Amino acid sequence: MxxxxxxxxYYIIPTLLISTVLLTLLLLFKRIYYEQKKPLKESITNKVEIFLTEMILSKSNKEILRKNLSEFRKEIPLHKSWCKEMxxxxxxxxxxxxxxxxxxHVNYFYQVLKLNTYSAGLIRDFRNYNKCEGFxxxxxxxxxxxxxxxxxxxxHSNxxxxxxxxxxxxxxxxxIMESFKEFSAKISFLNSIKIMDIFHEKKVPMPKNIDEWIATNNNSVTRLGLKTMVYYNYRNRSKEIIALLKKEDDVLKKEVLITVRELFLTEAKEDLMSLFETSSVEIKSEILESLKVIGDESIIPFxxxxxxxxxxxDIKLKAVDCLNQLNKTALDELADMDSDTAKMVKHVREIYL
Structure with a gap:
């Protein structure tokens, strides 16, 4: 003891004290350095924005643009990484x-200023963050x-x-569709979202082979195909879409159910009701969400x-909400016979309760 x-x-407390003092000094110096550099960076930012605006809107030929860009390089510290990033x-x-x-014009400036070489250097860097920044x-x-x-x-393994x-x-x-041949076998959920963003940003026409996307054994490709069909409001393969409910993969089933309601595939009602009893709680919830959208008087007995x-x-509440959407009178009859149902009816009709 x-x-x-x-x-x-004599060792632990002094070491902690010295470490604390050194860390405080380091943070203080970094803050001072940042404040000293801040006016310079703001000045360069304004200069860059003004120059790029003038050059982009300019109708000068490439020789004049190249000359202006060469002079611009001398006016800013483009040899510094932070300046290149800016x-x-x-x-x-x-x-x-x-x-x-x-x-x-922007891409032309990017090349003339040799910033494409800087991005290439980031991609070749051993650090993951820099690689992704270059991409x-x-x-x-x-x-x-x-x-x-x-x-x-x-x-890549990462x-x-x-x-x-x-x-x-x-x-x-x-x-873009051909590039999927280079894609890895499994498309993650995150990548699916990113691909849909690309479709939106690039305004890509609907793939001609979209029917094949939901016929593959690769469920991740099938899910992407369903998302794509929803994006383009493509209803020509409703039978094939509904048939996917027979697959064992619950993640795929969920995507199919979302597609059914987004494309308003009313012909799927019977299939959804048949699937209900043997489904997991999550899938039952999705089925009721879809029936709430595509359902009619024919599903009231169900x-x-x-x-x-x-x-x-939770499932009972979903069913109450669904019936409330389709036929309030039928739901009131059930509520008169069961106090739990009556409470749920009050909840779905007054959501803040």
């Missing part, structure tokens, strides 16, 4: 708000010349690098039966 107190007194971020912002030749530069600036550099990372590389590669591809016999409170 005495030895421990000795170590505490200029690239401004270019991305301009690119996202411009179209046509003006947008093409983002190429994707946001639509720099198609960078595709060969991205391609080796499409099947899932984050792989995901970001795939999204950049798909976005840069002239034929709903009344479920409300009377269902033991799971």
């Amino acid at each position: 005495d030895l421990f107190i000795l170590y505490l007194k 200029v690239i971020n401004d270019m991305i912002r301009f690119k996202q708000n411009l179209k046509g030749k003006s947008a093409e 983002y530069h190429y994707q946001a600036l639509d720099y198609k010349e960078g595709m060969p550099l991205i391609k080796p990372y499409l099947k 899932i984050i690098i792989q995901s970001n590389a795939n999204m950049a590669y798909i976005s840069l591809s002239k034929n 709903l009344k039966h479920q409300i009377q016999l269902e033991t799971n409170k």
Whole structure:
């Protein structure tokens, strides 16, 4: 015990005190450095924005633009990484708000200032964050010349690098649908969302082979196909969509049920009611959500039966909500016979209770 107190007194406490003082000084110096550099960075930011605006809107030929860009390089510390990042971020912002030749000018400046080389260096860097930053530069600036550099990372062992590389590669591809051939076998939920964002941003026409997407054995591709059908409001394969409810994968079933209600596939009513009894709680909930949208008077007996016999409170509440949407009179009759149902009716009709 005495030895421990000795170590505490002469080693541990002094070490902690010195560490605390050093850390405080380090943070203080960093703050002072930041405040000193802040006016310079703000000045450069304004200079970059003014210059890019003038150059993008300029009708000068490439020789004059190149000369102006060369002079501009001397006016800012473009050899510094933070300055390169600042200029690239401004270019991305301009690119996202411009179209046509003006947008093409941004890529020309990107190359002349050799910022594409900086982005390539980030991709080759051993740090994951820098790699993803480089992918983002190429994707946001639509720099198609960078595709060969991205391609080796499409099947990278690190899932984050792989995901970001795939999204950049798909976005840069002239034929976005063809680029799926390079895609890894399984498409994650996050990648599906990113792909849908690309469809929206690039205004991609509906894939001609969309029917094949829901005929594959790869459930992740099927889910993406369903999302795509919803996005394009494509209802021509309603039978095939409904048939997917027979699959064992609950994640796929959930996507099918969302598709059924988003595309308003009223012909799916019987299939949903048949599926109900053998489904998990989550799928039952999704079925009732879909029936609430596509249902009609024909499903009232089914709903009344479920409300009377269902033991799971959450599912019963969903069924009450569904019946309330379709026929309030029928629901009131059930409420008169059961106090629990009456409470649920009050809840769905007065949501703040």
